[in-house]
């Protein structure tokens with residue numbers, strides 16, 4: 001009969017392809033039990049959206065088969081790792097990761113990426129919220145086709161929910177007040193803060209913050225108010241040529257916030273007749289930036305009327321046409337982003353452990 005030690009030794013050969021640590025040391029193996037020839041345990045993945053989940057599961061099965069065990073009862077679950085110093089954050093103690101989506105200039109597709117990322121992550125089973133930090137030009141409710149006004153219960157604003165995503169945006173309040181766009185800097189910061197402190201976000205694996213363009217007040221307030229897991233930079237090929245993405249990367253580097261990676265939106269035109277990729281503005285811009293700043297390149301999204309129509313009609317492509325190549329592009333990006341967040345989360349946990357050791 002095999003022993004628990006033998007099982008764990010075999011499983012130590014399985015490494016998370018992204019985090020480069022073995023799954024036993026990472027605490028991903030739980031509830032091991034051996035009963036005669038039957039082995040049962042749980043594999044707890046670091047996020048339901050990891051791109052390597054099926055690869056890890058297969059590696060686990062392979063390494064167990066080397067022990068000659070035929071009867072394996074393997075349960076696969078996912079528990080998203082905390083990528084924030086939650087203990088330091090009184091404001092959002094139940095939000096495991098905050099991902100802010102930023103860009104150097106406007107109109108590159110931050111909101112489109114934020115919304116589709118949120119929907120894709122929620123589809124994998126993660127608990128997701130999206131905070132529209134664009135106070136002047138909130139467009140998240142429009143893109144999600146959400147019109148309802150949030151209720152207030154026990155002094156907390158209840159975020160409307162669609163497709164299992166909790167949503168908060170100034171757009172919900174403009175319809176009532178008709179005051180779009182009259183707010184100035186300090187008030188903007190106040191509203192953004194309120195969206196963090198006064199909204200009942202509950203438990204979330206990922207809170208995605210759709211930032212307004214550029215390097216203004218809102219991203220700074222955000223970074224100074226709450227611990228953010230990381231920033232996702234959205235860029236377009238033209239944007240790269242004009243060096244605007246570089247500015248925002250510089251700002252977040254100065255603030256010491258990890259960059260999760262770079263997404264290149266409107267990368268190429270996908271010809272509807274011939275399926276050819278046409279690189280109108282040149283090729284490889286996002287990749288170039290990622291190499292220059294040593295930040296991961298997450299992927300590309302094509303320029304296509306279907307994505308724009310989906311947003312305009314309040315029915316994102318992920319919902320209206322989940323199997324299309326465009327939805328697949330968003331799914332791919334969401335998985336790579338979730339994987340990167342796990343890596344940053346693990347680095348943070350290691351740092352905190354180091355700190356604790358020093359303080360003991």
Ligand SMILES: Nc1ncnc2c1ncn2[C@@H]1O[C@H](COP(=O)(O)OP(=O)(O)OP(=O)(O)O)[C@@H](O)[C@H]1O
Pocket residue numbers: 103105106107108109110111112113134137139212213265266301302303304305307308309311312
């Ligand atoms: N890949 C794409 N293909 C076609 N249209 C797109 C794509 N990405 C975004 N768009 C369209 O481009 C416009 C700008 O996109 P979006 O609002 O997401 O950008 P943004 O960076 O959030 O803008 P802002 O800086 O104003 O907040 C929208 O009309 C959107 O539908």
Ligand SMILES: [Mg+2]
Pocket residue numbers: 110111112134139210
């Ligand atoms: Mg936007």
